[in-house]
Amino acid sequence: MAQMTMIQAITDAMRNELKNNEDVLVFGEDVGQNGGVFRATEGLQKEFGEDRVFDTPLAESGIGGLAIGLGLTGFRPVMEIQFFGFVFEVFDSVAAQMARMRYRSGGVYHSPVTIRSPFGGGVKTPELHADSLEGLMAQTPGLKVVIPSTPYDAKGLLISAIRDNDPVVFLEHMKLYRSFREEVPEEEYTIPLGKADIKREGKDISIITYGAMVHSSLKAAEELAKEGIEAEVIDLQTVSPLDIETIIDSVEKTNRAIVVQEAQKQAGVSAHVVAEINERAILSLEAPVLRVTAPDTIFPFASAEDAWLPSYKDIAEKAKQVINF
């Protein structure tokens, strides 16, 4: 086994699928010779040639249309949106076209597209690079939305995403790209989409989260453990569709929960998780399910990020509030 960062694991997943299926194509802005602005496609063009891994003109909407057309003619496109804030430029292709292809054709056509894109706060990017827009995607019928939190998960989930016959939005948190390494098998493996992963077991409270907030939540759980509170940390991995079973099983065990997301509070993934818990397990609850989120402003100017993003302290505090309810 090799030690890999998340970005290396992502490259490895694409290399695996490029090898595995000659219809897989990887494309986007700067993904060719340059290997992507984060080096996610490093070496892939050299290894698989310009026909398989290629640069596109600088036009996100065109990239989306290209992916749809290539999907219709038998290819399995893996398109990159250089930063997810640029998705607004390609929203029609994503939400109004590929997400509806199977439905609009009554099952005759489909769009086996994977949309890879970096996002996430904490790296002080210019505006519209870091926004957490997964809530918009999750509310779009016909899309799956995947957000890995570790190198191991990223590889297994990305391979599953590429093999999926319907469109998958695969969001890569920039802060996690190179923040740590872990053992990642060189051989292929998959992690099913729509399944959560329990990153830490505990009996006192469930912390339900995803993306970079998994790590903040694990740190909060360590702090809580010092005070004798055993928190269970659930990494959703796929935010649409949700793994209801894992969430409900955990809440029925701990009887308390908080939901943590980096995104703003209103109408997002965490609100949906709370609603599902209310509908399915309210009688198991000893306290209201609370949320830790960013405030409902526009994503902050770079120098204000630290103050704006939820921290492990916010999470620990909110967990204690629920415990002491």
Next chain:
Amino acid sequence: MEKTKELQNIESQFKTFQILNEEGEIVNKKAMPKLKDEELKELMTRMVYTRIWDQRAISLNRQGRLGFYAPVAGQEASMLGSHFALEKQDWILPGYRDIPQIVFHGVPLEQAFLWSRGHYQGGQMPEGVNVLMPQIIIGAQIIQNAGVAMGLKRKKKDAVAITYTGDGGASQGDFYEGLNFAGAYNSPAIFVVQNNRFAISVPVEKQSAAKTIAQKAVAAGIHGVQVDGMDVLAVYVATKEARERGLAGNGPTLIETLTYRYGPHTMAGDDPTRYRTSELDDEWEKKDPLVRFRKFLEGKNLWSEEEENKVVEQAKEDIKEAIKKADSAPKQKVTDLIGFMGEELPHNLKEQMEEYKEKESK
């Protein structure tokens, strides 16, 4: 706006390509396509058939028996002349008005009616009929066309991808992106802009400072041509050349057809008298594609009133039959719709499927 010499030079190169004038006389003998008599008659047959179908569709819509309908009369040469240059294996990415092309490409008439009515079977294209569902978002099909064309080339198919939009569509960003992508990848794509002079109500003069839409090809570095869209032979030849150019590896083509829709934008309450004068309507009706081509064929003794009547009767008969078939389509259920949401249904839709099965069983 005063235009520079350079710009005037570019614009002056986009002259309207015409073969038959309004009197049905050949004005460009060199460009005459080598079509057999039977093929010429088939072109006329399709245009007459479509004119009758359009009239029937408008009246069915008024009776509440059709649903969404965008009239096509006036645009027959533009639609069917371009389609006549295609082969079965070619892909069509239509806009919502481009129903005649997809029907003559193999989509059954009753299916077109089901699409109008908003039935899922309207989008279930038959196996081997390379047609996408008519696009509602203006311009979305243009970028997809670049993708389909690239895919066809990479799969080494002897086929092109053609898409249709109107003069308003040429103002969309996706229009330029589609042309530019197809050019950058040298893909066998054809982009047809049916310039019928009005995007719903906004006249083409207000869409752009460009004198022609065809010249927009210049910026993308691809071939562009402006055609008399009321001249079925000119549209056919321009499309055939575009197809051959694409297949020969010489890149995509933008075709602007100058045409006119006689009717409203759609049957959903548009009133063209609010934005068009009857003088303009008259001016364009003098250019009518059927009148012109009929004169041409009659001059060659290839067309008669009896033949035309036969086509009219056939069209009426087919439409009656197709409406009957469309009427017998199954009533749509929510469970049908849920079933189309993915190869595998996620938990929420699985639950909702059970919920609606229960509801529908009552």
